[in-house]
Amino acid sequence: MILLRNLGFSRNGEALVEGASLQIHPGWKVGLTGANGCGKSSFLGLLRGELHADRGDLERPAGWVMAHVAQDTPALPDAALDFVLDGDLELRQIERDLLAAEAHHDDDHAGEQIGLLHSRLSEIDGYAAPARAAALMHGLGFSDADFTRPVAEFSGGWRVRLNLARALMCRSDLLLLDEPTNHLDLDAILWLETWLKSYPGTLILISHDRDFLDAITSHIVHIENRRMQMFTGNYSACERARAERLANDLALAAKQRREAAHLQSYIDRFRAKASKARQAQSRIKMLEKMGDIVAAHIDTPFSFSFPEPAAFSDPLLVIDRVKVGYGATAPILDKLNFSLRPDSRIGLLGRNGAGKSTLMKLLAGRIQPLSGTREEGRNLKLGYFAQHQLEQLRPAESPLWHMVHQEPRTREQDLRNYLGGFDFRGDMAEAPCGRFSGGEKTRLALALMIRTAPNLLLLDEPTNHLDLEMREALTIALQETEAGMVLVSHDRHLLRATCDELWLVADGQVRPFDGDLDDYAEWLAQERAAEKSGKGKPAAAPVASRKAEPEKSENPAPARSACPDARSAGGQRRQPLLKELAALEQQLAGWQGERSLLEGRLADPALYSGADSALLQTLTQRQAALATQISRAEERWLALQEQLDALPEAQL
Numbered sequence: 001m002i003l004l005r006n007l008g009f010s011r012n013g014e015a016l017v018e019g020a021s022l023q024i025h026p027g028w029k030v031g032l033t034g035a036n037g038c039g040k041s042s043f044l045g046l047l048r049g050e051l052h053a054d055r056g057d058l059e060r061p062a063g064w065v066m067a068h069v070a071q072d073t074p075a076l077p078d079a080a081l082d083f084v085l086d087g088d089l090e091l092r093q094i095e096r097d098l099l100a101a102e103a104h105h106d107d108d109h110a111g112e113q114i115g116l117l118h119s120r121l122s123e124i125d126g127y128a129a130p131a132r133a134a135a136l137m138h139g140l141g142f143s144d145a146d147f148t149r150p151v152a153e154f155s156g157g158w159r160v161r162l163n164l165a166r167a168l169m170c171r172s173d174l175l176l177l178d179e180p181t182n183h184l185d186l187d188a189i190l191w192l193e194t195w196l197k198s199y200p201g202t203l204i205l206i207s208h209d210r211d212f213l214d215a216i217t218s219h220i221v222h223i224e225n226r227r228m229q230m231f232t233g234n235y236s237a238c239e240r241a242r243a244e245r246l247a248n249d250l251a252l253a254a255k256q257r258r259e260a261a262h263l264q265s266y267i268d269r270f271r272a273k274a275s276k277a278r279q280a281q282s283r284i285k286m287l288e289k290m291g292d293i294v295a296a297h298i299d300t301p302f303s304f305s306f307p308e309p310a311a312f313s314d315p316l317l318v319i320d321r322v323k324v325g326y327g328a329t330a331p332i333l334d335k336l337n338f339s340l341r342p343d344s345r346i347g348l349l350g351r352n353g354a355g356k357s358t359l360m361k362l363l364a365g366r367i368q369p370l371s372g373t374r375e376e377g378r379n380l381k382l383g384y385f386a387q388h389q390l391e392q393l394r395p396a397e398s399p400l401w402h403m404v405h406q407e408p409r410t411r412e413q414d415l416r417n418y419l420g421g422f423d424f425r426g427d428m429a430e431a432p433c434g435r436f437s438g439g440e441k442t443r444l445a446l447a448l449m450i451r452t453a454p455n456l457l458l459l460d461e462p463t464n465h466l467d468l469e470m471r472e473a474l475t476i477a478l479q480e481t482e483a484g485m486v487l488v489s490h491d492r493h494l495l496r497a498t499c500d501e502l503w504l505v506a507d508g509q510v511r512p513f514d515g516d517l518d519d520y521a522e523w524l525a526q527e528r529a530a531e532k533s534g535k536g537k538p539a540a541a542p543v544a545s546r547k548a549e550p551e552k553s554e555n556p557a558p559a560r561s562a563c564p565d566a567r568s569a570g571g572q573r574r575q576p577l578l579k580e581l582a583a584l585e586q587q588l589a590g591w592q593g594e595r596s597l598l599e600g601r602l603a604d605p606a607l608y609s610g611a612d613s614a615l616l617q618t619l620t621q622r623q624a625a626l627a628t629q630i631s632r633a634e635e636r637w638l639a640l641q642e643q644l645d646a647l648p649e650a651q652l
Helices: 040-048 080-085 089-102 108-123 126-139 156-169 186-197 210-216 235-247 250-273 278-296 356-364 387-392 399-406 412-420 426-430 438-451 468-480 492-498 517-533 557-561 566-602 613-646
Strands: 002-011 014-024 029-033 055-059 066-068 174-178 202-206 219-224 227-232 317-324 333-340 345-349 371-376 382-385 456-460 484-488 501-506 509-512
Touching: 002 040, 014 055, 014 219, 029 040, 029 210, 029 235, 040 066, 040 174, 040 202, 066 156, 080 126, 080 156, 089 108, 089 126, 108 126, 126 156, 126 186, 156 174, 156 186, 186 210, 186 517, 202 210, 210 235, 210 492, 219 235, 227 235, 317 356, 333 356, 333 509, 345 356, 345 492, 356 382, 356 456, 356 484, 382 438, 387 438, 387 613, 399 412, 399 426, 399 438, 412 426, 412 438, 438 468, 468 492, 484 492, 492 517, 501 517, 566 613
Parallel strands: 014 227, 029 202, 029 219, 066 174, 174 202, 345 484, 345 501, 382 456, 456 484
Antiparallel strands: 002 014, 002 055, 219 227, 317 333, 317 371, 501 509
């Protein structure tokens, strides 16, 4: 087991944990929670031997094999599947020993050694290792075509997935995972959740996804006020225990009662207008759980709400017969017909690459329809959040500077008070945001967007890098806003608590999904099973408008194969696409490398204290230009991939 005795540790001279004493037994699945900066990642660093304790003891069995996800992946020429297989160190060592022994096969001792090595290879199921690696990669969203691609060709987010697959490939006794869902879509998260449930070893997991923690963990270690406390049960059980403890503080108990009354009033209003649809009923159940959740986070450092919009239009936005895509490529989405109203609260579902972000860009006006119309209501005021908003922050400037720049006529103290609700207080409000963590930059970008009082919110993965406290504050604020909303998120708790409708983006279409998130998980499982069995696409997802649609042929392949020239014509169409893809990937690799170097330079505090402001301006301008180039190239890459995927089998 893992044993902590009076453990204390720090980072950069700042004490993080003092006097921690607890035990983690073999096979436990432990969630490590606490505010950003409390010491969660540092504790994993202690377990890996990368940090040393200031005092006390941290013991774990010497013979345990430990696996963790590497933070960086160099631009390796290795094939992706080989890179994942490298995670099984014993397997690779046996393979090397076999090669060496077979080189001396005439030697009697070598023959005996070969037999022993093959016996051990069989014991560890080494002959099936490539199939296990392929299954891991499929689960995390990779296609068969990706297996042979060099690691260097993958973007940063996909390299993170490769690192995760490599860690899971290791036959470990102890698995350490630090925010493994950050770069995953909901499909991959659901697969990983299932995999970790069946993991036989000891798991220590840092995550800000409450549904993920609830589904996997048997215990929670919460870090707060430099103390580590063990709770039995999942994250919801930990919250209930913390709520009871906080209620012993009279001031916090009074605040709990006020918040509970406010929340109950909101639930009653929603229940009165909700339909009997399954999504609405799922949301009512979620809201009823919010009482315990709010009580457990009553001491949160975050306190904000969306300002009431100045005016509304009904509808806010109309999408009429729209086809959308990039340039002259095949459209990504087609036949889009819907309106967004002030009371729209929509969550978008769909597999990675289905077109969710493309749809959000269309709604935001960042891309224009290839055909059809996008019509804005007279009083439309958009609030659009996507990850590229973080790149538009000026790294040399502070949160307060950004607020003053946005609202030059507002009193500085009012802006400071507002920033305090996002935990930018004191010196933090005046610190250059280039030094901020990903979570702090996300908080600032959200603060700037929320302040504009939008009446239609377009939120594309707003919780990336946010800790659990900030996620809960955002959830409450989104529940109470009068603005319409379209949300893309892999945070199921956020989707359940804030969305009245779910729409499915799939097969180039956008349709209402007639079910809840549990139904969606079931549909994804059916789709994966159908793909694995090679039977093609599974039965269609439950869709509210399905009965009104004309029936379509399930298998148009015979009609395609009837054309004798299809294969040659398809080959002619495929080659230019592949050539452009290769050129794009080479460009992206260069730009991403340059961006990494720029980010390293911009993270240097000396850059902001020096006198060379011209250099700083040049670097930030180049960073913004690179972000635009990379975003456009990635969109084009996605469009090319989807166009290739759309080619009929006879054309391949």
